[in-house]
Amino acid sequence: SQTIHQWPATLVQPVGSPLSLECTVEGTSNPNLYWYRQAAGRGLQLLFYSVGIGQISSEVPQNLSASRPQDRQFILSSKKLLLSDSGFYLCAWRGPYTEAFFGQGTRLTVV
Amino acid sequence: DAKTTQPPSMDCAEGRAANLPCNHSTISGNEYVYWYRQIHSQGPQYIIHGLKNNETNEMASLIITEDRKSSTLILPHATLRDTAVYYCIVNYGGATNKLIFGTGTLLAVQP
Numbered sequence: 659s660q661t662i663h664q665w666p667a668t669l670v671q672p673v674g675s676p677l678s679l680e681c682t683v684e685g686t687s688n689p690n691l692y693w694y695r696q697a698a699g700r701g702l703q704l705l706f707y708s709v710g711i712g713q714i715s716s717e718v719p720q721n722l723s724a725s726r727p728q729d730r731q732f733i734l735s736s737k738k739l740l741l742s743d744s745g746f747y748l749c750a751w752r753g754p755y756t757e758a759f760f761g762q763g764t765r766l767t768v769v
Numbered sequence: 770d771a772k773t774t775q776p777p778s779m780d781c782a783e784g785r786a787a788n789l790p791c792n793h794s795t796i797s798g799n800e801y802v803y804w805y806r807q808i809h810s811q812g813p814q815y816i817i818h819g820l821k822n823n824e825t826n827e828m829a830s831l832i833i834t835e836d837r838k839s840s841t842l843i844l845p846h847a848t849l850r851d852t853a854v855y856y857c858i859v860n861y862g863g864a865t866n867k868l869i870f871g872t873g874t875l876l877a878v879q880p
Contacts, residue, residue: 692868702813702856702870717867748812750868757803758868760812 660685664749664761671768677722677736679764681749684730689751691732692758693724696746708732744768773857778875781851787844789874791857794838800861802833804842806853807873813856816842847878 664681671677683689693705704717706724714724721740725733732749744767752758774792781787793802803818817824817831819840824831830843844851856873 694870701872702807704867704869707867715867746810750812752868757815757818758805758813759815763810763812765810 660751660759662749662751662759662761664764666764667762668765669767671739671766673741673768674738677734677739677743677766679734679747679749679766681732681734681761682730683732683751686730686751686753688729689753691726692750692752693732693734694748694750696748698745702748706734739768741768773859773871775855775857775871775874777872778877780877780879781844781847783849783878783880784846787847787851787876787878789842789844789855789857789876790839791842792839793857793859796837796859800859802831802837802840803858803860804829804831805856805858805870806851807856808850808853813870816855844876847876849878849880852876852878 661684691708694702695705696702705722706714706716708714708726711726711729721743722734722736747764747766749761750758772795801818801820804816805813806816807813817826817829819831819833823833831840833840854873854875856870860868
């Protein structure tokens with residue numbers, strides 16, 4: 659069966675520090691991968707999606723970047739975090755004509 | 770992707786049916802209707818999806834109007850654990866398509 663792993667679960671980082679969140683998928687090949695952010699009390703905002711290795715589409719201009727070095731690995735990064743980067747970050751995967759499956763999320767607090 | 774409109778919040782008594790409406794008047798012929806829910810501080814969970822016909826699974830039923838401009842998610846016997854934000858999304862279903870979430874409906878199941 660397919661599973662999605664996302665870590666860490668919680669993270670507290672100072673302003674100006676770098677960020678790296680990792681997401682891996684097991685049990686499927688060539689999935690579409692997604693990064694979402696959810697600010698406190700708000701809806702899910704699509705940040706990036708990827709249809710293949712090295713292929714990244716950015717939905718909103720921001721302080722973050724994404725990379726897909728392997729088929730089932732999706733990484734969200736920042737060189738210097740801002741206070742406004744705080745939020746709940748979710749990774750998801752999807753196959754052809756299937757529903758999306760989400761990880762358990764990373765709660766990032768920038769202080 | 771077609772835009773969806775949902776009421777921001779709804780209440781339902783425990784044990785009663787919860788009927789969550791969604792308007793998608795600009796849906797195109799090959800777009801599916803998907804429903805997800807997000808319990809507080811967790812990743813979204815897939816519930817059900819459909820194209821034209823009504824659908825039922827172990828979690829819920831989906832009723833799509835004949836003109837496909839609206840749909841209703843039915844939880845037949847709501848429990849307290851069904852309290853969550855419910856998202857209605859229309860999407861082509863192909864894996865290459867990005868998945869955009871709206872603001873959803875906060876369903877509060879009351880004891």
